[in-house]
Amino acid sequence: MTTVGRLDRNQVTYPSHVAQQAVQIGGAASIPGFVIGAFTGTLRTSTPILFSLVSGIQWFALGTTFWAVRTSVLNHVGLQNWWNSTRGAPILPRTDLSPSHSDRLRASTISGGVTGAVLGALFRGPRNIIPGTIMFTLFGFGGQHAYDFLDQKNTEQVQKDDVTEEGAKEKGTWLQRAAKSKWSPMKVLSDEEYLEMMNEKVLSVEAEIALLDDKIEELRKQQKELEKSKPSENEKK
Numbered sequence: 001m002t003t004v005g006r007l008d009r010n011q012v013t014y015p016s017h018v019a020q021q022a023v024q025i026g027g028a029a030s031i032p033g034f035v036i037g038a039f040t041g042t043l044r045t046s047t048p049i050l051f052s053l054v055s056g057i058q059w060f061a062l063g064t065t066f067w068a069v070r071t072s073v074l075n076h077v078g079l080q081n082w083w084n085s086t087r088g089a090p091i092l093p094r095t096d097l098s099p100s101h102s103d104r105l106r107a108s109t110i111s112g113g114v115t116g117a118v119l120g121a122l123f124r125g126p127r128n129i130i131p132g133t134i135m136f137t138l139f140g141f142g143g144q145h146a147y148d149f150l151d152q153k154n155t156e157q158v159q160k161d162d163v164t165e166e167g168a169k170e171k172g173t174w175l176q177r178a179a180k181s182k183w184s185p186m187k188v189l190s191d192e193e194y195l196e197m198m199n200e201k202v203l204s205v206e207a208e209i210a211l212l213d214d215k216i217e218e219l220r221k222q223q224k225e226l227e228k229s230k231p232s233e234n235e236k237k
């Protein structure tokens with residue numbers, strides 16, 4: 001038997017996991033099912049609660065089946081690996097971990113078809129298998145297409161927003177940009193420019209202090225000379 005090591009766990013898709021996910025999706029789908037059922041049931045039948053229940057169950061079955069088949073198609077290598085690993089057959093490295101647009105489109109289309117066939121037969125009888133399949137194949141295809149289209153648009157918008165935001169950060173606010181233009185009477189300083197300007201100010205103040213020091217020194221000399229000359233003047237008197 002091939003041992004399924006820790007690393008190989010990533011190579012395996014467990015059916016229980018697929019089922020669990022599908023049931024969650026089905027549960028989510030049952031909510032609008034109940035609501036729509038209650039609405040239509042109230043309008044059209046004398047048993048709205050029963051109608052709502054049936055509708056909820058149908059939507060649950062629809063969501064669960066669709067998602068289970070879709071996930072299985074998307075993870076077919078992982079599932080096959082699981083199957084192989086239970087009977088000691090060799091497993092292959094997975095090639096289905098990052099499905100492309102067309103992979104997802106194919107999975108949803110196949111899944112739509114299978115769901116339509118199964119549920120058509122289950123809820124409406126064998127005569128509905130073919131129309132159910134056709135209808136839900138189109139739903140699966142169209143739905144995935146629409147989703148990918150919107151997803152793509154959303155991604156582009158987010159990227160665009162990111163770019164604009166970055167640009168705005170670089171350029172600053174419109175006020176700062178206006179101040180940077182050569183017609184602006186005022187100037188916006190960066191931290192470095194401000195520091196440089198302050199350093200220049202400090203230097204000029206230091207130069208002034210040095211000049212003042214010189215002057216003070218000169219005045220002191222003059223004072224000393226005056227003091228020296230005073231006694232001699234007194235002596236003369």
Ligand SMILES: *[C@@H]1O[C@H](CO)[C@@H](O)[C@H](O)[C@H]1NC(C)=O
Nearest residue numbers: 077080081084089090091092
């Ligand atoms: C599963 O095992 C069979 C041999 O029994 C092998 O041919 C096949 O490639 C394996 N598939 C995967 C996905 O591991």
